[in-house]
Structures are given as C-alpha cells and as structure tokens.
Amino acid sequence: MRMSELFAPTLREVPAEAEIASHKLLLRAGYMRKLAGGIYTYLPLAIRVLQKIEAIIREEMDRAGAQELLMPIVQPRELWEKTGRWDVYGEEMFRLQDRHKREFCLGPTHEELITSIVAQEIRSYRQLPVALYQIQNKYRDEIRPRFGLMRAREFIMKDAYSFHRNEESLDEYYRRMYEAYARVFARVGLSARPVEADSGAIGGNISHEFMALAPSGEAEIAYCTNCDYAANVERAEALPPPAGGGSEAQPLEAVDTPDKHTVEEVAAFLGVEPQQLIKTMLYLADGEPIAVLVRGDHEVNEVKVANLLGATNLTLADPDTIRRITGAPVGFAGPIGLKEEIPFYADHAVMAVERGVVGGNKKDTHLINLDPKRDLEPLGVKAADLRLVVEGDSCPRCREGKLQLARGIEVGQVFKLGTKYSEAIGAVYLDEEGKTQTMVMGCYGIGVSRTMAAAIEQNHDEFGICWPVAIAPYQVLIVPINWQDEESRAACEKLYAELEARGIEVLLDDRNERAGVKFKDADLIGIPLRVTIGPKTLAQNAVEIKVRKGGKMELVGIDEAAGWLENWLREAQT
RNA sequence: CGGGGCGUAGCGCAGCUUGGUAGCGCGCACGGUUCGGGACCGUGAGGCCCCGGGUUCAAAUCCCGGCGCCCCGACCA
Numbered sequence: 070m071r072m073s074e075l076f077a078p079t080l081r082e083v084p085a086e087a088e089i090a091s092h093k094l095l096l097r098a099g100y101m102r103k104l105a106g107g108i109y110t111y112l113p114l115a116i117r118v119l120q121k122i123e124a125i126i127r128e129e130m131d132r133a134g135a136q137e138l139l140m141p142i143v144q145p146r147e148l149w150e151k152t153g154r155w156d157v158y159g160e161e162m163f164r165l166q167d168r169h170k171r172e173f174c175l176g177p178t179h180e181e182l183i184t185s186i187v188a189q190e191i192r193s194y195r196q197l198p199v200a201l202y203q204i205q206n207k208y209r210d211e212i213r214p215r216f217g218l219m220r221a222r223e224f225i226m227k228d229a230y231s232f233h234r235n236e237e238s239l240d241e242y243y244r245r246m247y248e249a250y251a252r253v254f255a256r257v258g259l260s261a262r263p264v265e266a267d268s269g270a271i272g273g274n275i276s277h278e279f280m281a282l283a284p285s286g287e288a289e290i291a292y293c294t295n296c297d298y299a300a301n302v303e304r305a306e307a308l309p310p311p312a313g314g315g316s317e318a319q320p321l322e323a324v325d326t327p328d329k330h331t332v333e334e335v336a337a338f339l340g341v342e343p344q345q346l347i348k349t350m351l352y353l354a355d356g357e358p359i360a361v362l363v364r365g366d367h368e369v370n371e372v373k374v375a376n377l378l379g380a381t382n383l384t385l386a387d388p389d390t391i392r393r394i395t396g397a398p399v400g401f402a403g404p405i406g407l408k409e410e411i412p413f414y415a416d417h418a419v420m421a422v423e424r425g426v427v428g429g430n431k432k433d434t435h436l437i438n439l440d441p442k443r444d445l446e447p448l449g450v451k452a453a454d455l456r457l458v459v460e461g462d463s464c465p466r467c468r469e470g471k472l473q474l475a476r477g478i479e480v481g482q483v484f485k486l487g488t489k490y491s492e493a494i495g496a497v498y499l500d501e502e503g504k505t506q507t508m509v510m511g512c513y514g515i516g517v518s519r520t521m522a523a524a525i526e527q528n529h530d531e532f533g534i535c536w537p538v539a540i541a542p543y544q545v546l547i548v549p550i551n552w553q554d555e556e557s558r559a560a561c562e563k564l565y566a567e568l569e570a571r572g573i574e575v576l577l578d579d580r581n582e583r584a585g586v587k588f589k590d591a592d593l594i595g596i597p598l599r600v601t602i603g604p605k606t607l608a609q610n611a612v613e614i615k616v617r618k619g620g621k622m623e624l625v626g627i628d629e630a631a632g633w634l635e636n637w638l639r640e641a642q643t
Numbered sequence: 644c645g646g647g648g649c650g651u652a653g654c655g656c657a658g659c660u661u662g663g664u665a666g667c668g669c670g671c672a673c674g675g676u677u678c679g680g681g682a683c684c685g686u687g688a689g690g691c692c693c694c695g696g697g698u699u700c701a702a703a704u705c706c707c708g709g710c711g712c713c714c715c716g717a718c719c720a
C-alpha cells in the first residue's frame with residue numbers, strides 16, 4: 070500500500086475529547102473518527118488491526134471446537150421477555166419499533182437468541198455438546214460512554230455459547246475456553262491476567278475475567294504475591310480476622326461527638342484507631358432498607374451485599390430515609406436504638422472489633438465500648454464477608470501471601486451459566502433413557518474493539534503506537550528521505566516489490582513530504598519496522614532499519630534487507 | 644441521574660466580563676525557496692459563532708429553554 074493513497078488522516082493536535090493514550094492515538098494516527106458518543110467509524114488502518122485480532126480469535130475458537138455463525142442484531146421483545154431481561158436490562162438496551170409498532174432491541178448480548186436457536190434444533194444428547202460463536206457489533210446504551218473504544222455504545226464483540234448435557238461436560242469445556250482465551254491474548258501481544266469475577270447481570274455462578282493490566286483500566290483487581298490467586302475486587306474474598314485478644318468488656322457508653330461525622334474526625338476526636346470504629350451503612354435493597362456494618366477503615370462491597378441478599382438493585386439510602394430510620398442526620402447511624410427494625414448484616418471484621426465505636430442514632434452522639442458479641446449478636450446480626458479487600462489483606466487462598474491491588478482493562482470474560490437461560494427458553498434434550506433434560510450452558514465473550522484499545526494502552530510511547538507484530542496493520546513501512554531522488558525511489562520500489570513478493574504487508578511512504586513529517590507519522594501509526602532509504606546510506610549500499618518498539622536501529626545491506634526483515638518478523642511471531 | 648467543565652473554520656483555541664463589520668495557530672489550495680525528525684515567504688479558500696425563543700437600534704457576547712460533547716461517581720466486552 071502506498072501512503073499517498075492510504076486513507077489515514079493523521080492529526081497534529083490531540084482532539085480535546087480524548088483523555089487516555091488509546092483514545093488519543095486512535096484519533097491522531099488516523100485509525101478512527103467519532104460519529105456520536107461512544108460510536109465510532111473504524112478507518113482502514115483500524116480495520117486491518119481488528120481483522121487480525123479477529124483472525125486470531127477465529128483460529129483459537131475453531132481449535133476449541135466452536136463453530137462460527139452470525140445472529141441478527143435486531144431482536145424481538147418477546148424473546149427477551151422469556152428470560153425477564155426485557156425489563157432487567159433496563160435503560161442500557163437500545164430499543165426500537167418497526168412500522169407496525171412491534172418492539173425490538175439491538176442485541177446487547179445473545180444468550181436469548183442462541184438458546185432459542187439451539188432449543189429449536191437440538192433434540193438429543195447425541196448432539197451435545199455444541200459450541201457456537203460469532204463476531205459482530207453489540208449495542209449497549211451505556212450510562213457514560215468514555216475513553217474512546219474502552220466503553221463504547223457500539224462495539225465489536227466475539228461471543229461464544231456452549232451447550233452441555235451436564236455440569237461435568239460444561240466444566241471440561243469451560244477449561245478449554247479458558248485456555249483458548251489465554252492463548253488469544255498471548256498471541257495478540259497483550260499481557261492479560263485471568264481473575265475470578267462476579268458474574269453480574271449475565272447470571273450464573275463461576276466466572277473469570279481476563280484483565281489487560283494498565284493504569285488506565287477501569288477495573289480493579291486484587292492478586293496474591295505468593296500464589297496465583299487473583300480476583301476482581303468486586304469478587305475478592307476477605308478472610309475473617311483472627312479472634313481478638315479478649316480484653317475485658319467495658320460498659321457501653323454514649324459520648325458527645327459534636328459535628329464529627331467522618332471516621333477520621335470521630336477517631337481523632339475520641340483518640341481511638343479508625344479500626345475501632347464501625348460504620349453503619351443504610352441501603353435500599355430492592356426498595357427495602359437494610360443496614361450493613363463495616364469497620365471504619367473498610368468499605369462495603371456492594372456486590373457481595375447484593376449477592377448475599379439476592380437483590381437485583383442495591384443503592385445507598387437517601388438522607389430522608391436515613392433520618393427516618395435512625396432519627397438522626399447522616400453520619401450518626403448505628404446498630405443500637407434504631408427507630409425501625411431492619412435486617413442487619415456485619416462484615417466479619419466487625420465481629421472482631423474490641424471496644425468499638427458506633428453511631429448513636431442521635432445527632433452528635435456515638436456509643437463507645439461496643440462489644441460485638443455482647444451488643445450485636447442479640448440483635449440478630451448476620452456476619453458475612455461484605456467488605457472490599459484492601460492492599461495487605463491476607464490471601465484467601467494460600468493464607469500466606471498478601472494481596473496487592475492493580476488496575477486492569479476487562480478484555481474478556483468466561484461464565485458458567487448453568488441452566489438460567491435454557492430453563493427459561495426451554496432448551497432441553499432427551500437423554501439415553503428418553504428423559505427430558507435441561508441443557509447446561511456456558512458463555513464466553515471477548516471485546517474485540519476494546520482489545521485493540523488495550524493493546525495500545527500497553528504498547529505506546531510519547532510519539533505514538535508501538536503495535537505488537539501480530540496485530541499491526543502493516544508489518545513494514547518504507548520511508549524514502551526524498552521521494553524526488555531517482556536512486557532512492559528505485560531502491561524503495563525494488564524493496565517494496567520484494568517484500569510484497571515475500572508476503573510481507575508493507576507500506577511505502579511515497580508522499581512528497583519532508584522527512585520529518587514522514588518520521589512523525591511513522592511513529593504515530595506504529596508500524597513495527599521502519600526502513601529508511603536515503604542517499605546517505607544508499608551510498609554505502611545500505612538501508613537503515615528501525616524497530617518501532619524500543620527504537621533499535623541497524624544498517625543493513627540493501628540486498629539483504631528483505632531477508633533481514635522477513636527473519637525479524639518470523640522471530641518476533643514466535 | 645448527581646457534581647464539574649465545554650460547544651466559535653477540518654483540528655487546537657482567543658473573543659463573551661463591559662453588546663457595535665468574527666480572529667489566531669495548525670491543516671487545506673496555489674506560487675516560490677527549502678528538504679534525515681511535524682520548514683520558510685507570499686497569495687487564497689473555508690464560519691446558521693450548537694439549536695430555538697427573548698431583550699435591544701444592534702447579540703458569538705445579555706436572559707430563558709433545549710440539544711450535544713468531555714471529565715468525576717453508580718454499569719459492563
């Protein structure tokens with residue numbers, strides 16, 4: 070491809086809307102343009118990258134025994150009502166009506182559709198297991214699209230679904246997909262780490278996410294420094310603390326804490342450690358008020374709370390509700406002496422607090438010397454793991470290592486769905502004895518466009534993108550210093566033809582630009598290898614080869630250049 | 644949805660406070676000089692100043708109402 074013909078409009082300045090590297094660079098280097106919030110046009114360079122990622126995914130999916138199909142994006146309401154998700158998915162679903170006022174949505178995911186297809190066509194245990202996948206645009210009307218392709222409203226996803234006779238078959242296949250995912254991300258050149266995950270709105274029980282580690286990532290993960298435990302913080306387990314020293318209980322006592330609301334203020338005022346404070350957080354769980362107690366230095370993990378309660382909607386109570394229930398303004402809620410009787414839940418760590426401090430349910434008042442066993446257990450408190458882990462917590466798996474926190478971009482997730490969808494939609498089969506059984510399902514997603522963005526987050530410098538070889542839009546870029554110079558031009562054309570003959574994807578910058586402009590664009594676009602051809606090196610019958618990532622330069626004889634490049638690429642791919 | 648910011652040429656921005664003929668840089672077109680890390684000089688094209696209403700002799704500027712975009716918090720590939 071000749072740069073003079075390539076549709077890749079580069080920008081000298083960063084569009085004001087972009088914040089993170091991948092977003093800025095995709096715009097600046099001419100890979101994409103925005104149409105609306107979270108909706109983008111992929112320009113030719115981006116398409117090449119996406120197609121390479123997709124090719125790797127297809128290879129690994131096919132190898133894992135999955136078959137590609139393509140389902141409709143537009144899906145009728147009735148299908149989604151079978152699983153109840155027409156309502157559950159809520160605002161996030163793009164909805165539309167046809168001319169007959171029939172309602173449809175743009176598929177945010179395809180469990181309903183694939184399950185209904187399989188339900189219609191598969192009858193016998195002999196046809197199971199089966200795994201199907203597709204790569205297509207997904208639509209989610211995100212509350213806040215941001216960071217370019219990271220959280221888009223229209224995005225490319227590979228979604229796969231598997232159907233099994235039983236849990237064992239699913240377990241086996243889940244393992245296989247998990248490994249396929251690890252290979253996909255390794256092959257595209259991403260450093261991605263599998264972590265235990267909450268299964269969220271998709272449903273099911275066991276789930277892993279693949280996280281591309283990057284400071285710009287929106288997800289936080291906890292991992293053990295000693296063993297291979299790693300989990301999304303939403304999911305990461307916190308061990309109950311060791312039992313306390315059993316210091317002598319003091320009588321509960323109300324004290325004045327004028328205008329002290331926050332943990333820090335109260336602790337400093339009373340001269341106690343924040344760990345002695347117990348926060349009483351009031352929530353509405355599907356509309357019903359509940360109280361969650363966590364230690365002053367901990368935060369509530371709302372996912373754990375929602376899972377414990379089986380609630381679909383968990384929100385912090387509003388100030389009016391808090392006032393009604395506690396009889397006090399926000400900041401003084403406590404477990405003892407509430408105006409209304411509501412269910413109580415305490416994090417394990419709370420139950421080990423000694424001489425605790427809690428809100429007094431009265432303005433400017435706290436209670437000290439709280440003994441959880443003496444004062445909370447009689448109230449019917451239920452203890453559970455309800456907090457977010459913090460750095461330095463003991464590893465819940467090996468119990469020896471300490472947990473560290475890191476940020477990641479979720480590029481893939483695998484779920485064991487169980488029978489949630491097959492039951493709702495009636496995906497059943499006949500077993501050997503002719504008995505009707507419900508299929509057991511798994512589902513497996515990769516954010517393809519997000520993977521491209523994540524690859525940039527992990528592979529860029531101050532000058533531009535440094536593509537991993539496997540997904541670079543082109544492998545080699547030839548830059549003539551002076552396109553007007555006959556000799557340089559001939560050398561470029563010769564190398565260009567030679568590389569194409571070897572099946573190498575090559576770009577030739579045949580534009581009548583100054584060298585500086587071409588170098589800047591080369592760095593921006595991020596082609597792994599750049600060959601500079603100019604009179605200076607040509608005089609020694611050589612060309613200069615620069616590796617984009619790391620910037621290593623080498624002078625190579627002009628006749629050896631094609632071979633050198635081919636070798637380098639072959640080695641880089643293994 | 645709550646909080647903060649912003650909509651002026653393709654991109655980055657100034658002008659708005661204190662209403663009075665719409666500007667700068669980059670990019671783009673043409674001519675010339677240049678030519679190994681975003682050259683220089685000259686000429687030129689390009690604007691429903693987000694939209695609608697109001698105030699006023701006069702609105703990019705003031706007022707009201709929308710819409711859109713970005714950032715921070717609750718969602719997910």
